[in-house]
Amino acid sequence: MSRYKIFQLKKLDRFFQPPTYNEYVLIDQYQSKSFLLYIYIIQEETRPLASLPSTYYNVPKTIQALKCAAIKIWILTGDKEETALNIGFSTSLITQDSSIIIFNESDLMDLRHTINQKIYNLGLTVETINCTLIISGRLLKHALSSDLKMKFLKLCLDCKSVICYRISPTQKAEIVDLVTKYTNEVTLAISDGANDVPMLHNASIGVGVIGLDGLQAYNASDYSIAQFNYLLKLLFVHGAWNYEKITKMIYFYHYKTVVFNSLQLWFAIYSGWSGEVLFDRWNIFMYKSLFTVFLPFVMGLFLTTCSTETRLKCPQLYYQTQNVFNLKMFWIWIVNALFHSLLLFWLCLFIMRHEVIWTKGRVGDYSVFGNVIYTCTLVIVCFKAGLHIQSWSLIVHLAIWVSILLWISFIIAYNELKIILMHFTVFINVNEIIFSSSIFWITIIFTASVVLLLDIVVITIQRTLSNDTMIKKNGNLEK
Numbered sequence: 001m002s003r004y005k006i007f008q009l010k011k012l013d014r015f016f017q018p019p020t021y022n023e024y025v026l027i028d029q030y031q032s033k034s035f036l037l038y039i040y041i042i043q044e045e046t047r048p049l050a051s052l053p054s055t056y057y058n059v060p061k062t063i064q065a066l067k068c069a070a071i072k073i074w075i076l077t078g079d080k081e082e083t084a085l086n087i088g089f090s091t092s093l094i095t096q097d098s099s100i101i102i103f104n105e106s107d108l109m110d111l112r113h114t115i116n117q118k119i120y121n122l123g124l125t126v127e128t129i130n131c132t133l134i135i136s137g138r139l140l141k142h143a144l145s146s147d148l149k150m151k152f153l154k155l156c157l158d159c160k161s162v163i164c165y166r167i168s169p170t171q172k173a174e175i176v177d178l179v180t181k182y183t184n185e186v187t188l189a190i191s192d193g194a195n196d197v198p199m200l201h202n203a204s205i206g207v208g209v210i211g212l213d214g215l216q217a218y219n220a221s222d223y224s225i226a227q228f229n230y231l232l233k234l235l236f237v238h239g240a241w242n243y244e245k246i247t248k249m250i251y252f253y254h255y256k257t258v259v260f261n262s263l264q265l266w267f268a269i270y271s272g273w274s275g276e277v278l279f280d281r282w283n284i285f286m287y288k289s290l291f292t293v294f295l296p297f298v299m300g301l302f303l304t305t306c307s308t309e310t311r312l313k314c315p316q317l318y319y320q321t322q323n324v325f326n327l328k329m330f331w332i333w334i335v336n337a338l339f340h341s342l343l344l345f346w347l348c349l350f351i352m353r354h355e356v357i358w359t360k361g362r363v364g365d366y367s368v369f370g371n372v373i374y375t376c377t378l379v380i381v382c383f384k385a386g387l388h389i390q391s392w393s394l395i396v397h398l399a400i401w402v403s404i405l406l407w408i409s410f411i412i413a414y415n416e417l418k419i420i421l422m423h424f425t426v427f428i429n430v431n432e433i434i435f436s437s438s439i440f441w442i443t444i445i446f447t448a449s450v451v452l453l454l455d456i457v458v459i460t461i462q463r464t465l466s467n468d469t470m471i472k473k474n475g476n477l478e479k
Contacts (some may be wrong), residue, residue: 031300038317039405059091060091060092062231064091064092067235069094069316073091073093074156075165076164078165078166078167078168079165079166081136082164085100085134085162087132088132093161094132097130098131098132098160099130099132101118101159102134102135103133103134103135103139108148110145112148115148115151115152116151118155119158129153130160131158131159131160131162132162133155133166134162134165135162135163135165136166136167137165137166137167137168137171138166140167141171144171144174145446151180153182153183154440157183160379169196169198169199170198172199173196173459176186176199176202177202177256180203180437185204186204187203189202189207190209191206191208191217192210192212192218193211194213194217195218196217197217197220201220205222205223206220206221207223207225207234208221208222210226233308233312235312235318236312236315237308237311240311240320240321243321244303244321244324245299247298247325248298249296251272251297251329251330254330255333256381256384259344259380260287260288260341262337263279263345266342271347276366278366278370278373279371283370283374286410287374287378288379290410291406291410292378292382295382295403298395298396298399302389302393305320305390343450343451344373344376345373347450347451348373349449351443351446352372352439352443360433368433368434372443373410373438375406375434375444376443378407379404380447380448380452382400382403382449383400383452384452384455385399385400386400388457411434
């Protein structure tokens with residue numbers, strides 16, 4: 001008969017002891033399709049909390065904040081079972097309504113039978129809502145064997161938290177490597193111990209903390225922090241900000257490129273594949289090299305959704321940065337760019353489908369038509385960036401309006417050089433034609449409003465639904 005047992009917290013009162021905080025380990029996140037492993041180890045002499053160095057202060061508060069951000073926690077410790085459970089209680093990782101699953105099997109056959117049985121049972125119940133798995137280093141050696149490690153990993157992911165006690169630094173590194181390799185997700189390990197350098201190297205990202213064991217982990221890590229509670233700012237503030245900035249910068253860069261290049265395709269279809277170019281060669285060159293070069297940089301450097309204080313006060317905001325960069329969202333931006341270019345081209349063509357008599361009796365040809373579309377494209381691209389920047393500052397205003405003013409200045413300067421460039425371009429006296437026509441300004445205002453109106457409606461609905469979902473998730477976490 002299996003020695004597998006499930007204990008309720010009320011049966012484990014003997015484990016409630018004053019916390020010694022001799023070793024802490026942080027752990028992992030398993031939310032929807034993203035999985036991050038955070039492992040933190042503080043090796044410290046057994047002493048009361050009040051006598052701990054400032055490096056280790058606010059550990060329970062930090063772990064509680066990580067729980068509010070829907071981060072699952074694994075405790076990996078070399079200490080005995082009672083101390084590991086005591087750490088779980090003191091950090092609120094284990095609560096009064098938690099189900100504790102303890103493995104006490106004596107051999108590999110019993111362990112295999114227990115893991116298979118538990119995987120089957122978890123598929124029939126909702127026990128994973130608040131379930132903690134506890135296993136020793138002796139059994140972990142069998143669980144990480146070739147024929148059991150995938151089933152053991154699945155069982156661990158089905159539980160809310162995992163506690164591994166009496167494990168060696170090598171086993172800690174093996175656990176990190178197992179999660180990193182077989183979940184195909186980003187893992188982060190954090191430690192202050194010199195013997196945990198392999199664990200930091202096995203993780204996708206290693207974070208070192210200044211501790212009592214020297215600076216080996218501090219120097220071998222990708223990021224270094226002075227105190228454990230600084231992890232919250234590293235994840236919730238800088239991590240969330242940088243991830244969102246880079247993601248939106250990549251999306252927007254491809255958006256502005258697709259919008260501009262696809263316009264030539266629609267013109268080729270309209271012109272019967274004649275090979276005529278819609279835009280002047282200098283316009284094509286200056287679009288990416290000057291007129292829209294500032295916008296991606298502004299989005300990548302100055303885009304912030306919430307202040308530092310707000311993000312630290314509300315860990316639930318960390319939800320909004322999860323799984324933002326994915327293939328589905330990338331193609332949504334690409335399809336949106338194609339739709340904008342298609343709507344932009346045919347709206348301008350509909351407005352200017354008849355030959356328009358401009359000032360001084362001039363007739364608008366394809367070069368005038370191309371520069372009208374070029375101006376509309378630049379305005380739409382600039383304000384599209386503004387729609388996705390939630391924190392408008394002076395730098396954001398400068399990037400948008402300077403980009404548009406540079407194009408107008410370029411038209412005027414280009415016209416002044418018409419004598420020199422008249423043998424290389426047909427872009428002659430266009431500024432006198434378009435700037436003096438009311439149709440030009442009406443086309444810009446009308447086209448930009450129609451194209452961006454749908455985006456405004458979609459973004460408004462999306463943010464409203466996102467706020468409602470956020471409120472529901474916050475309520476579930478509080479429960």
